[in-house]
Amino acid sequence: MKEDKQTDIYDAIVIGTGISGGWAAKELCEQGLKTLVLERGRMVKHIEDYPTAHMDPWDFKYRGMPTSDDSKTQEKQARTGYTTNEPSKHWFVNDLKHPYNEDKRFDWIRGYHVGGRSIMWGRQTLRLSDLDFEANKKEGIAIDWPIRYKDLAPWYDKVETFIGVSGEKLDLPQLPDGIFSPPMELNCVEKEFRTKIADTYDNRHLTMGRFAHLTGDKKHEGRSNCQYRNRCIRGCPFGGYFSSNSSTLPAAEGTGNMTLRPDSIVHKIIYDETTKLATGVEVIDALSHEKIIFSAKIIFCCASTVGSTAILLNSTSNRFPNGLGNDSGELGHNLMDHHFKVGATATVDGFDDKYYKGRRPASFHIPRFRNLGDDKTKQNYLRGFGFQGSASRSKWQRAIKELSFGEELKEELFKPGPWKIGMTAFGECLPYHDNNMHLNYDKLNEWGIPTVTFNCEFKDNEKAMRKDIQKEAINMFKAAGFKNVKGYDTPSFPGNAIHEMGTARMGHDPQTSVLNKNNQLHAVPNVYVTDGACMTSSPYQNPSLTYMALTARAANHAALQLKNKTL
Numbered sequence: 001m002k003e004d005k006q007t008d009i010y011d012a013i014v015i016g017t018g019i020s021g022g023w024a025a026k027e028l029c030e031q032g033l034k035t036l037v038l039e040r041g042r043m044v045k046h047i048e049d050y051p052t053a054h055m056d057p058w059d060f061k062y063r064g065m066p067t068s069d070d071s072k073t074q075e076k077q078a079r080t081g082y083t084t085n086e087p088s089k090h091w092f093v094n095d096l097k098h099p100y101n102e103d104k105r106f107d108w109i110r111g112y113h114v115g116g117r118s119i120m121w122g123r124q125t126l127r128l129s130d131l132d133f134e135a136n137k138k139e140g141i142a143i144d145w146p147i148r149y150k151d152l153a154p155w156y157d158k159v160e161t162f163i164g165v166s167g168e169k170l171d172l173p174q175l176p177d178g179i180f181s182p183p184m185e186l187n188c189v190e191k192e193f194r195t196k197i198a199d200t201y202d203n204r205h206l207t208m209g210r211f212a213h214l215t216g217d218k219k220h221e222g223r224s225n226c227q228y229r230n231r232c233i234r235g236c237p238f239g240g241y242f243s244s245n246s247s248t249l250p251a252a253e254g255t256g257n258m259t260l261r262p263d264s265i266v267h268k269i270i271y272d273e274t275t276k277l278a279t280g281v282e283v284i285d286a287l288s289h290e291k292i293i294f295s296a297k298i299i300f301c302c303a304s305t306v307g308s309t310a311i312l313l314n315s316t317s318n319r320f321p322n323g324l325g326n327d328s329g330e331l332g333h334n335l336m337d338h339h340f341k342v343g344a345t346a347t348v349d350g351f352d353d354k355y356y357k358g359r360r361p362a363s364f365h366i367p368r369f370r371n372l373g374d375d376k377t378k379q380n381y382l383r384g385f386g387f388q389g390s391a392s393r394s395k396w397q398r399a400i401k402e403l404s405f406g407e408e409l410k411e412e413l414f415k416p417g418p419w420k421i422g423m424t425a426f427g428e429c430l431p432y433h434d435n436n437m438h439l440n441y442d443k444l445n446e447w448g449i450p451t452v453t454f455n456c457e458f459k460d461n462e463k464a465m466r467k468d469i470q471k472e473a474i475n476m477f478k479a480a481g482f483k484n485v486k487g488y489d490t491p492s493f494p495g496n497a498i499h500e501m502g503t504a505r506m507g508h509d510p511q512t513s514v515l516n517k518n519n520q521l522h523a524v525p526n527v528y529v530t531d532g533a534c535m536t537s538s539p540y541q542n543p544s545l546t547y548m549a550l551t552a553r554a555a556n557h558a559a560l561q562l563k564n565k566t567l
Contacts, residue, residue, distance in 0.1 A: 008294075008295075009280075009295040010033075010034050010035060010294065010295070010296040010297075011028070011033035011034045011296060011297050011298070011562065012024075012028045012033045012035045012036070012297065012299070012300065012558070013035070013036045013038065013281055013296040013298075013299045013300070014028065014035060014037045014300045014302055015038050015266045015299070015300065015301050015302055015308070016039065016040075016116060016301070016302035016304065016307065016531065017037060017039040017114045017115055017116055017118075017244055017249065017302075018115065018117050018244060018304065019116070019117070019118045019121065019244065019531075019547050019548060020300075020302035020530050020531040020547045020548065020551045021039075021244065021300070021303070022115070022118060022244030022247070022248030022249050023159070023248050023547075023552055023555070024300040024302050024528075024551050024554075024555050025037045025248060025249060025252040025260075026251045026252045027551070027555035027559075028252075028257075028555050028558070029252040029253075029258045030252070030255055031555070031556070031559035033298075033559060034257050034259075035252070035259070036294055036296065037249075037252070037258055037259065037260045038261055038264040038281070038283060038294070039113070039114045039116075039260070039261070039262045039263075039264060040112055040266065040286060040303070040307075041111070041113040041114065041116075041263070041286070042112070042113050042114070042263060043113075043114050044113045044114045044115050044119070044245060045114075045245070046222075046235075046237075046239070046245040046250070047237045049235070050234055050235030050236070050237055051090065052088070052231075052234045053231060053236070053237050055087065055234075060086045061086075062086060063086075064085050064086045064087055065085060065086065066078065066084050066086065070084055071084075072096075073094045073095060073096050073097075074092060074095055076107060076108065076109075077092040077093060077095060077109055077110070079109070079493075079496060080107065080109060080498070083120070087231070087233070087234050088120065088233045088234055091111045091119060091120050091233070091235075092110065092111055092120075093110045093111065093112050097446070098110065098112070099443070100452045100453070100454065101440055101443060101451055101452065101453040103453060103455040104454065104455050104456055104457050105494075106493065106494050106495040107493050107494070107496040108452075108454070108495050108500075109495065110304075114244075114245065114249070115249070116244065117304075118242070118243040118245070119235050119245060120232075120233045121243075121544060122498075122542065123211045123212045123213060123241050123242070123361070123362075124209050124211060124363075124365070124388065125160070125165045125178075125210050125211060125212045125542070125544065125545045126175060126210055126541035126542050127175065127177075127178055127541070127545060127546070128149065128152070128176075128541055129149055129174050129175060129176050130148055130149045130173075131173065131174050131368075131372065131373065132539035132541075133145045133147065133148050133149055134148070135383065135537060136431070136536060136537050141430060142334065142537065143505070143507045143508070143509070143512050143513060143536060145506060146507055146516060146517035146536075147506070147517050149176065151517070151553075152550070152553065155550070155553040156176075156178055156549045157178070158552055159545060159548045159549050159552055160179040161179050162220075162247070163212050163242035163247060163548070164213070164218065164223075164242065165178060165179065165180055165181065165210055165211065166180060166182060166183050166184055166208075166210065166211055166214075166215040166216075166226075166362075167180040167181075167183050167208065167209070167210030167211070168183045168207055168208060170205055170207055172205065172367055173372075174367060174368050174372055174384075175367040175368070175541070178210070180210065181215045181216035181218060182215045182216045183208040183215070184208050184211070184213070184215065184226075184362045185360075186206075186208055186364060187356045187391055187392075188351050188354040188356075189348050189351055189354075189419050189421055190364050190390070190391050192348075192480070193391070193476075193480050193482075194206035194207075194364075196480035196481065197366070197476060197479075197480070200479045200480075201476075203369050203372070203377065204366060204369045204476075205366065206366050207365055207366075207367075208364055208365070209363050209364060209365040209388060210365070211241070211361070211362045212241055212242040212545075213241045214240055214241070220239070220247070221251075222239055222246065222247075222250055223239030223240070223247065224238045224239060224240065225238075226238075226240035226241065226361065227240055228359055228360055228361065229359060229361070230359035230360065230361040232361050241361070263286040263287050264283045264284075264285065264286065264292075265286050265447055265449070266282070266283050266303070267282060267283075267284060267311065267314055267447070267449045268281065268282040268311065269281050269282075269299060269301075269311060269312070269315040269324055269527060270293070271315065271524065273317065276319075276523070276524070277525070277526045277567070278299050278324070278524055278526055278527045279295055279296075280293055280294050280295035280296055280299075281293070281294050281299065284447045284448075284449070289447065297526060297562060297567065298526045298527075298528065298558045298561075298567065299528070300528045300530060300551075300554070300555070300558075301527065301528065301531065301533070302530055302531045302551065303531065304531055304532065304533075305335075305500040305502065305503055305531060306437060306452060306533075307531075308504065308529050308533045309332055309437065309503040309504050309533050310437075310439060310450075312324045312326070312331055312514075313326070313331060313332055313438070313439050314439060314449070320523075324521065324524060324527065325504075325514055325521035325522060325523050325527065326514065327510055327511070327522065328509075328511055328512055328514060330504075330505060330512065330513060330514055331503065331504055332436050332437050332438050333433050333435070333502075334432065334433060334435065334436075334503060334536075335435045335436055335437055335454070335456045335494070335500065335501075335503050336429045336430075336431055336435065336494075336502045336537070336538035337429060337494040337495055337496070337497050337499050337500045337501065337538070338427060338429065338497040338499045339427045339429060339462050339465075339466065339497070340427065340492055340496075340497050341424055341489070341490040341491070341496075342424065342425055342466045342469045342470050342473075342488065342489045342490070343387065343389070343422065343423045343425055343470065344422070344423065344473035344474045344476075344477050344486060344488065345420065345422040345477075345484075345485070345486050345488065346420070346422070346480075346482035346484055346486070347418055347420050347421075347482065347483045347484045348391065348419035348420070348421055348482050349419075350419075351419055352416075352418075355416055360390075363388045363389055363390045364388070364389055364390060364423075365386060365387070365388055366386060366387035366388075366423070367386050368384040368386050368540050369384070370383075370385065371383060371384050372384075379464075379468060380464060381461050381464040381465045381468070382430065382461055383427075383428035383430065383461075383539075383540070384427070384465075385428065385465060385540050386426055386540050386541070387423045387424070387473065388423060389422050389423025389424065390421070390422070391420065392419070392420060393416040393417050393418070393419060394416075394417025394419075394420055421482065423473060425469040425473070426499075426540055426541075426542070427462060427469060427540060428538050428540045429494070430459070430461055430462075430537075430538075431502055431505070431536065431537050431538065434455070435456040435457065435494070436454075436455050436456065436503075437452050437453065437454050437455070437456070437503060438453055439452060439453070440452070454494075454495075456494045457494065458492070458494065466489055470487040470488070470489050471487070473487060474487045499538070499542065499543055500532055501532040501533075501535035501538045502532070502533065502535050502536075502538065503533045504529050504533035504534060505535065505536045506519065506534050506535075506536050507536060510522035510523065513536075515529055515534050518553075518554055519550060519554040519557075520554075520557075525561075525567060526558075528554045528555075530547065530550050530554045530555075531547055534550060
């Protein structure tokens with residue numbers, strides 16, 4: 001490895017370019033801060049670097065299926081069942097080049113490139129509520145969140161206004177409404193299911209999901225409305241959904257204050273024991289292996305839940321022998337993810353004369369209806385879940401009669417198949433201290449950086465919840481009069497939902513948490529962590545909107561601190 005090389009001093013450094021990093025870059029640059037944005041992976045330019053965006057199935061050599069060679073290099077990335085198909089495999093890392101270790105199975109799904117997983121995310125955009133922020137304290141679980149909904153509400157507003165979120169208002173306390181453009185349309189079977197749920201239950205609601213897709217008449221610079229192609233995971237050349245590449249990074253670049261450096265692997269934050277502040281970061285150039293030091297007044301860790309915590313754990317010094325800011329010993333602990341892949345399927349009679357146009361890239365949503373604080377919804381487990389699903393006409397494969405062919409078969413292929421409906425739940429995982437990640441200094445990657453080891457599992461509370469999820473999914477489909485109702489509970493492991501959270505949690509007390517209410521390290525106030533690592537619990541809602549709101553809030557706080565010279 002080459003000698004350290006000192007470079008310019010910046011006002012701010014942002015580590016990562018995904019959901020959180022893009023927002024940190026935008027907000028800091030718009031506040032006038034000269035900001036260096038570091039991405040460990042390659043450069044990806046909006047539109048021109050989406051190689052499969054316009055390809056059809058017949059354009060792929062294997063019609064979109066992964067090859068045996070792909071399976072060898074992306075064994076863990078493929079655990080989701082969809083990420084490493086031909087149209088999207090280039091977004092996900094080579095597991096042999098970027099190894100990690102498992103004491104217990106953890107499906108760490110990663111994309112190392114500018115934009116990170118904001119290119120491939122599911123785009124469901126849901127707010128948390130005080131039911132979520134208050135749960136730990138009320139139940140005596142882990143520690144209390146240091147913020148409440150009112151602290152984040154204006155930042156949810158800001159984010160939703162900028163990114164564009166389609167959805168409808170429900171006036172439910174467990175799922176606060178936001179600033180929405182028109183929702184995508186439910187199809188006829190989904191509307192029928194919504195009516196049946198409303199007729200049968202007094203506390204359950206079906207709505208079109210709230211997705212970060214542009215609809216309606218509002219203009220968003222450089223972007224256009226969703227085209228209903230449902231090729232989102234490939235990168236959207238229309239900017240129809242929010243990504244860092246189409247939205248926040250161009251906004252940051254437009255200020256003239258951003259310097260973006262890809263292929264820059266941050267492995268350590270530098271701490272000054274005299275000032276008791278961080279002074280910069282150590283970077284290894286991914287291509288040349290050159291070691292470089294960048295200096296800044298504030299640092300935002302937005303490298304993802306596991307990535308940010310790995311950097312902090314590796315940032316040791318005399319003051320912090322167990323990782324930067326780790327006075328509590330909680331750094332790396334309380335790792336969470338949603339459990340899912342449990343629900344039900346059914347077929348639906350009638351509606352044979354009904355169809356739909358386009359490939360809607362969104363699903364319906366049934367918000368949480370368990371453990372809402374009253375006896376009627378109380379269960380024998382803590383927290384709750386929400387359903388996501390869709391109805392559609394069967395695919396053409398129904399007509400394959402042992403691969404035979406003939407006039408009758410060909411005629412059948414031109415007809416829409418019967419209606420099917422299915423839904424899966426996303427359930428909350430409690431913040432268990434013994435669910436953790438740590439660094440393995442005996443197994444280094446090719447850049448000499450210690451690899452991550454996971455020790456994480458779903459426990460009895462999540463297992464009890466899954467039984468209820470399957471039972472209620474079956475009950476709702478049967479209550480709707482659907483046929484061939486079948487429940488399912490496919491094994492789900494932490495990481496597989498790609499909603500990993502925790503490991504550097506927020507809290508009131510430096511002795512039990514890593515970050516304060518402003519996402520600053522308690523002991524190193526010019527270092528902020530605003531990605532999933534900061535989460536104190538894992539409410540059932542998809543978390544990305546909350547990461548963005550927390551990041552915008554923290555960036556505003558950091559800019560004020562610099563302006564007032566209080567750092």
